[in-house]
Amino acid sequence: RKWSLCTSASVPLTSRAMQLSSPLSFAEVFRRVQAGEEVPGLQELDVRPCHSAPTVSRLSRVSKPWEKGSETSQIPTKPVHIQFLPSTCALPPRIRGCHRSEGYDRGSRWSWRKPSTLPSGGTNPTGLLQDGQSGRRCSHWRH
Amino acid sequence: MATFRSPGRHGYAVEVSPFLPSLLACAASQHYGIAGSGTLFVLEQEEAGVSLVTSFDWNDGLFDVTWSENNEHVLVTGGGDGTVQLWDTANPQGPLQVLKEHTQEVYSVDWSQTRAETLVVSGSWDHTAKVWDPERPHSLSTLQGHEGVIYSTIWSPHIPGCFASASGDGTLRVWDMKAGVCRLVIPAHQAEILTCDWCKYDQNVVVTGSVDCSLCVWDLRNVRQHVARLTGHSYAIRRVKFSPFHHSVLASCSYDFTVRLWDFAGSEPLLETLEHHTEFVCGLDFNLHVPNQAVLTPTL
Numbered sequence A: 001r002k003w004s005l006c007t008s009a010s011v012p013l014t015s016r017a018m019q020l021s022s023p024l025s026f027a028e029v030f031r032r033v034q035a036g037e038e039v040p041g042l043q044e045l046d047v048r049p050c051h052s053a054p055t056v057s058r059l060s061r062v063s064k065p066w067e068k069g070s071e072t073s074q075i076p077t078k079p080v081h082i083q084f085l086p087s088t089c090a091l092p093p094r095i096r097g098c099h100r101s102e103g104y105d106r107g108s109r110w111s112w113r114k115p116s117t118l119p120s121g122g123t124n125p126t127g128l129l130q131d132g133q134s135g136r137r138c139s140h141w142r143h
Numbered sequence B: 001m002a003t004f005r006s007p008g009r010h011g012y013a014v015e016v017s018p019f020l021p022s023l024l025a026c027a028a029s030q031h032y033g034i035a036g037s038g039t040l041f042v043l044e045q046e047e048a049g050v051s052l053v054t055s056f057d058w059n060d061g062l063f064d065v066t067w068s069e070n071n072e073h074v075l076v077t078g079g080g081d082g083t084v085q086l087w088d089t090a091n092p093q094g095p096l097q098v099l100k101e102h103t104q105e106v107y108s109v110d111w112s113q114t115r116a117e118t119l120v121v122s123g124s125w126d127h128t129a130k131v132w133d134p135e136r137p138h139s140l141s142t143l144q145g146h147e148g149v150i151y152s153t154i155w156s157p158h159i160p161g162c163f164a165s166a167s168g169d170g171t172l173r174v175w176d177m178k179a180g181v182c183r184l185v186i187p188a189h190q191a192e193i194l195t196c197d198w199c200k201y202d203q204n205v206v207v208t209g210s211v212d213c214s215l216c217v218w219d220l221r222n223v224r225q226h227v228a229r230l231t232g233h234s235y236a237i238r239r240v241k242f243s244p245f246h247h248s249v250l251a252s253c254s255y256d257f258t259v260r261l262w263d264f265a266g267s268e269p270l271l272e273t274l275e276h277h278t279e280f281v282c283g284l285d286f287n288l289h290v291p292n293q294a295v296l297t298p299t300l
Helices: A016-020 A026-035
Strands: A081-087 A098-100 A110-112 B002-007 B009-016 B023-030 B038-046 B049-058 B062-067 B074-079 B083-088 B097-100 B106-111 B120-124 B128-132 B141-144 B150-155 B162-167 B172-176 B181-186 B193-198 B205-210 B214-219 B228-231 B237-242 B249-254 B259-263 B270-274 B295-297
Touching: B002 B009, B002 B023, B002 B038, B002 B049, B009 B038, B023 B074, B038 B062, B038 B074, B074 B106, B074 B120, B083 B106, B128 B150, B128 B162, B162 B193, B162 B205, B172 B205, B205 B237, B214 B237
Parallel strands: A081 B002, A081 B295, B009 B062, B062 B106, B106 B150, B150 B193, B193 B237
Antiparallel strands: A098 A110, B009 B023, B023 B038, B023 B062, B038 B049, B062 B074, B074 B083, B083 B097, B106 B120, B120 B128, B120 B150, B128 B141, B150 B162, B162 B172, B172 B181, B193 B205, B205 B214, B214 B228, B237 B249, B249 B259, B259 B270
């Protein structure tokens, strides 16, 4: 069963926080955080717990497929795919080969591998490039 | 393919409701999770596409989400401020509870799968995993042993009180929550392990996904050698999930922008590569209710 396309226009802005967000590139946000500069649109929320009891459940637990012993003999080869995209003017630059890890300093949650430990390929596997720039690398290598 | 665009938010994790086949939750963060706040989206799949049911903002980025297994309204998320939050889809006032014990980012949360218990496990960059009773304000136990950040904590779908954790120290650990001890340490990769999952049809089989771009399938009865090693991703594997409908089928997503479907028991393990994304793919899930609805993926 295929799901038809849902465009961004059909998704309402449901919170003030979402409306305030700025479409900065990944590289620019990372650079600003590393440099201790202000990130535009940064929200300092103060959400607090309401300490309420949860809404009473009306549904009984559904048995899992493996609890029913309903393993399928056929392997799904065309899975339905639902995609989530940030609604920004331009998608962030393709920055490959990085993953979340301990920050080098407060607020940084990304790290980059040295070139020797990165998979080969990609246009910028060794660090961050600003849009339209070249040769600019992240100086915070993870050892 | 349906697309949901989240204004100013970047998805980290997604999970389909265990009660309602059309309902799913997505944990997302502002500014790619580097800085700023987070949002929990509750979405519904309809004929016309994916629509927003409700959303909740949190003070810091949200990195993982899990649905309650005993209440269709309740979700749990893990945040960048070291907190675990309990939410009620029918209560717009904010989180029901906020559990604060971890000292660094909570990167993984999972609700227990077996019917014998109602527990949540959280994994953090403070190198610890904590087990919680969602109705209590303090953790039941803190499990220490990893020498690196914990990226993934997943309950066994078969063995009560048992969960696995994947860490930046390159090991997969299997824990006995009741005894409060680590039962098994597997040096699964020579690189950080970002994700793991249990086979749904064999209680001894787990899979790990690593920064080394490979997936390794393990039989816990003999961990000297992996059962299978699946290669094909060109960058770090961010998340892996076993199919709920087939013992040897699994899906993985990666920083190479792809989602891949595998059958580790097959002669040609790679079944399909989905290349819909233009950025890092951070999360995926299978729909428990619909066999042919295999993969859901948020993106950074």
